[in-house]
Amino acid sequence: MTRVLVVEDEPQIVRALVINLKARKYEVDAAPDGATALELAAARHPDVVVLDLGLPDMDGVEVIKGLRGWTRVPILVLSARHSSDEKVEALDAGADDYVTKPFGMDELLARLRAAVRRAEPTGSPEDDVMVETDEFTVDLAAKKVHRQGRDVRLTPTEWHLLEVLVRNTGRLVSQRQLLQEVWGPSYGTETNYLRVYMAQLRRKLEADPSHPKHFITEPGMGYRFER
């Protein structure tokens, strides 16, 4: 059973989410503020977090940072504000996706399923692969990246993007293919997602993120991973 942590201070939205999620056999915990959210996440180990950014006690981005200190649980952000800066900030802090309020329940449930699916281990035999560059090593079996003797912490979305690129080493992977593989079949034009996440991968893995050697942009087309 998939356990969802709903972090939201508006009772009507909480009620709607709880009813809809329980009807689809999710287990649901609800937190009305950031402090409760962080406690519940540690105590209950949810499989996915639905997080409102406007909370009474702290900014939702602080909750994302708190969670990312110890868990890669997928985080789906609810944003009432229309500022793309805020969404990028949330993605940058480690959120995996966002839905803008007011949202349709069907859309939210689809995003939730996609976020959970991305976080699941695939377990295929080809997972047993190590890819080494001069800067870092990708262990596809253990889903780990080492750089200069240390583990690099990646969010599930960053990892999935890296994995798709590494499995296609040397080949151009189109923007649409990346979006559909990593975010889901209904995606294809959200190239801003790719720019945000590629910047994060480069920042974490490239010696000189502004002159990448391994994560190459093919302008207007897609991205390519080179050893």
Ligand code: CA
């Ligand atoms: Ca709120």
